[in-house]
Amino acid sequence: MSALNIIVTIKQVPDTAEVRINPKTNSLMREGVPSIVNPEDRNALEAALMLREAHGGTVTALSMGPPQARDALEEALCMGADRAILLSDRAFAGADTLITAFTLSRAIMKIAKYDLILAGRQAIDGDTAQVGPQIAGFLDLPQVTYAEGLEIQKGGMLVVQRGLEDSNQWVQVKLPALVTVTGRINHPRYPSLYHVADSCDDAKIKTWTAKDLQLPEAMLGLGASPTTVKKIFEPDRTIKGEMIPGDEREMAAALIKKLKEMHVL
Numbered sequence: 001m002s003a004l005n006i007i008v009t010i011k012q013v014p015d016t017a018e019v020r021i022n023p024k025t026n027s028l029m030r031e032g033v034p035s036i037v038n039p040e041d042r043n044a045l046e047a048a049l050m051l052r053e054a055h056g057g058t059v060t061a062l063s064m065g066p067p068q069a070r071d072a073l074e075e076a077l078c079m080g081a082d083r084a085i086l087l088s089d090r091a092f093a094g095a096d097t098l099i100t101a102f103t104l105s106r107a108i109m110k111i112a113k114y115d116l117i118l119a120g121r122q123a124i125d126g127d128t129a130q131v132g133p134q135i136a137g138f139l140d141l142p143q144v145t146y147a148e149g150l151e152i153q154k155g156g157m158l159v160v161q162r163g164l165e166d167s168n169q170w171v172q173v174k175l176p177a178l179v180t181v182t183g184r185i186n187h188p189r190y191p192s193l194y195h196v197a198d199s200c201d202d203a204k205i206k207t208w209t210a211k212d213l214q215l216p217e218a219m220l221g222l223g224a225s226p227t228t229v230k231k232i233f234e235p236d237r238t239i240k241g242e243m244i245p246g247d248e249r250e251m252a253a254a255l256i257k258k259l260k261e262m263h264v265l
């Protein structure tokens with residue numbers, strides 16, 4: 001198999017344990033909330049680095065976000081990515097998943113030379129799991145989701161082990177393709193001292209704007225997004241739980257009785 005050029009999509013997300021919602025604007029309050037690399041994107045990057053180690057090639061980290069998303073790309077470089085591209089422009093703001101995927105796919109078309117795109121299955125803030133498959137749609141690429149294992153065969157085909165609810169599935173796919181990975185695929189490495197000294201050079205991060213992608217503002221951001229958030233709210237955490245006493249049989253019987261009273265069963 002010849003060397004692989006791999007693009008990994010990296011989303012910077014708020015540390016969800018600390019996320020608060022603004023009920024007036026129906027949006028996440030990101031101010032003062034620490035940001036992290038979306039966990040499954042670290043898995044996608046680790047998978048890309050392992051493939052590069054086995055077959056040679058390059059790993060490009062790609063993110064769309066505000067200027068501070070640079071920190072996420074720096075982390076990707078420190079883990080071992082060869083270069084990084086940040087899509088950042090006020091025109092990109094407020095994009096829904098479709099327009100996020102559209103913008104990322106236009107950047108991937110500009111990168112042009114790629115064999116494989118790896119994305120996390122799902123971001124821990126937006127949680128839709130739509131962006132990876134939508135990118136594949138825009139680029140007219142085959143896609144395999146829920147990857148828990150990746151292997152390049154001698155002929156150059158990619159074999160993806162998919163983790164399903166109660167079984168595994170092995171899918172053979174011709175490259176170029178897009179694959180979304182779950183957290184079960186590997187254990188992402190920590191940045192090594194070598195990488196800290198040699199690779200964490202933020203000069204390797206390029207920033208592309210709408211102009212670089214040759215996209216008019218009308219095709220970008222909130223204005224172009226077909227989705228609107230009607231309402232977003234935090235679940236009521238004041239509801240108190242109730243302990244059911246007794247042994248297993250008594251507890252089960254009492255629980256069934258209660259669920260029947262509530263017309264759940």
Ligand SMILES: Cc1cc2nc3c(=O)[nH]c(=O)nc-3n(C[C@H](O)[C@H](O)[C@H](O)COP(=O)(O)OP(=O)(O)OC[C@H]3O[C@@H](n4cnc5c(N)ncnc54)[C@H](O)[C@@H]3O)c2cc1C
Nearest residue numbers: 009064094096097100119120122123126127128129130131
């Ligand atoms: C009407 C509307 C307005 C919105 N306005 C805003 C806003 O103003 N600001 C804001 O931050 N969000 C906004 N969002 C949320 C934003 O659309 C999503 O965060 C984004 O599209 C990604 O969706 P997701 O989080 O569900 O990702 P998922 O589809 O769950 O992510 C799957 C994978 O796709 C890749 N990916 C996803 N997003 C990116 C990215 N940006 N860069 C690189 N890779 C990525 C990652 O690999 C990730 O693991 C808005 C959403 C809607 C519907």
